[in-house]
Amino acid sequence: MFAYILRRVLYAIPILVGVNLLTFLLFFVVNTPDDMARLQLGAKHVTQEAIERWKVEHGYDKPLLLNHQATGAARFTDTIYFRHSATMFAFEFGKGDDGRDIGNEIRTRMLPSLAIALPVFVIGLLANISFALLMVFFRSTYLDLWGVVLCVVLMSISGLFYIIAGQYFIAKLWNLLPISGFAAGLDAFKFVLLPVLVGLVSGIGSGARWYRTIFLEEIGKDYVRTARAKGLSETRVLFTHVLKNGMIPILTGAVVVLPLLFMGSLITESFFGIPGLGSYTIDAIQAQDFPVVRAMVFLGAVLYIVGLILTDISYSWVDPRVRLQ
């Protein structure tokens, strides 16, 4: 088991190197530091001196990959790649264009993101499974048919609509909850409620429909027929046999997104004014703060790969037939 995990972690390294090189290519080669300077300084007729000064200030005045002027190890270390891209492997993200330390921001903003994303994930999973089981229990009836239609309708509505409608009706018109904002500690509860509710509603359509197909696939299998032949009641078959076996693909599918919950949701956080990583990212994109976007890309990739490893482990955990070698 340990050897397997170690091998998976080692396998993750080339992928992270690939992500790192890709972001480097996108942010420094396709889009040179000169372009960045011109974009940040705004004016069309910006002088070359101003650009040079900006590059020195932000440390972009070095050669990209190989410094021919330097000697020894500095040939490789005194470059943009080493200073700005390779440091990410040590999770040192440097400073954003606003001068704040990115690593620091990430640490403080993780919790608010999690306060929204975790309840949405957990309650959403339960709600989706319950709804899916309900439809499966009443399969081939009108309840099932209209349940599926409801799912398709729900998933055809833009996520933005749920947010805007939720904010307008629940917060503004009926004054039940605050429109947006966040507070530390337990006060956060009333701010978290509306985003979580919106997140649940916008996810249930596709989620429940997908789980319904998974359960239906299980119901067609031999062990279900055996269980029925034994004389078990339909409820018993559904809740002990089908639910348990259906949970394997559901849980393993959910594990991969588990680490990504730290990243939060861009849209929800920005609409509800949650000071999490999602709104941090969206602000960075809108302000064209490239160091922050780069850091978030790398962080996202790391979390995704952690998710992949966790998925493999959880496979062997829930299904003893899967052996890790």
Next chain:
Amino acid sequence: MSAIQPVILWTDALVFVLVAAGVALTLYIRRHAHLRAPWGEVARRPMAAGAALVLLAFVTVGLLDSLHYRERLPDSPPDKPQYSVEVLSAFDALVGTLRTRQEKTYSAPLAMHLYAKEFVERDGAAVRVYPRLKYGGAHLADEAGRMPDIARRVMLGIAQGVSVAFLVFGALAAWQAARRKQRYGEWLADWGQGRLGWPGRTVVLVVALLATTVAVLLHLAAGYHVLGTDKVGQDVLYISLKSIRTGLVIGTLTTLVTLPLAIGLGIAAGYFRGWVDDVIQYVYTVLNSIPGVLLIAAAVLIVQVYIESRPELFDTAAARADIRLLALCLIMGVTSWTSLARLLRGESLKLRTLDYVEAARAFGVSHTRIIGRHIFPNVFHLVLIAIVIDFSGLVLAEAVLSYVGVGVDPTMYSWGNMINGARLELAREPVVWWQLGAAFVFMFALVLAANLFADGVRDAFDPRMGGRR
């Protein structure tokens, strides 16, 4: 020297390539019974057939809106004609005054007064009133006549729509009855009881609904702004209709970019295995591990920098916006081919061990030929299902990306831009809801139709799901 100069934007060209490919594919399918069968299955499903008709209506608007031209400036010399910088489309020409009837600012749907009060000179004194609109309800004397007039137009529209539907239905019945050598009444009875072999009742119902909607809209739009006007006074109905093309282009051209990558790399990885498989898997794991929105955002920011630093390449604002739309499609395509590629890889891994593929290899058939004749036709249904399922997701993604600021050009008509521009107006009193509402309703109609159609296609093509319901 003519009155207009046709303009072919990049996306126009690609859209027409896509249409040509669609037509070619249809002709090919018609000639092969085994390919025709699942499509017949799709057509027999009432939901899918109805949704297809609605999609067809959207596509018609989108295609009309893809025939672009520039008008000749009236005072330019005939031997050296100059053309307006404004790029119009056949759709603009068709709706005529809908585009040009611009008010000052917001006005509610079907209103005859402006949303905001203004100082107006009256009897020598300045008074603050809601001024009359320039075009909306301009034919009315006063507010009292508005409701009856609207009701009259709606009635007229319904009457015309229904009669058009009846005419079409009558012609259809006559044609079908003649073809089946039935009597008129017999065919009608079959139709009424759903014994036609295709969902006749749904089709007729949807056509009637579409015709009625169009007729009512035409009558109302002749005298009012049916969905109100936006901040600069432009008709919201016009903007919503223009946004259809953007949504369709994003939903289809992105797939056009995805397909060669997904098919080529997916099949290659599964068929050749070995180092080819390793390399391709590595590439898609890297791409997959970057959060999609961030990768799109990064790439769009870079394209933006490129476009802004090279203004000389684009002669009109429309051309610039168009390139950005194309770039968005390219970027979304490059970031979204991985899931289909993984699916095709798995399927090819299975197919390559089948006896007939082994036999072909033993006979010395070349790899390209084996892939072309034995592998690709057997995974084609997966490709098709992926196309229709991805479409609705892409249309919805456009709105989100425009909100993030990495979507289509801000000057372009799109539902995302409409939502983005209007969401802050909900704080106003009274609420400006019509712009948001229109964008969401149009988007919902397109996505719902696409989803229902996709369900039909999936159920018909995926044998694993067959006969489940």
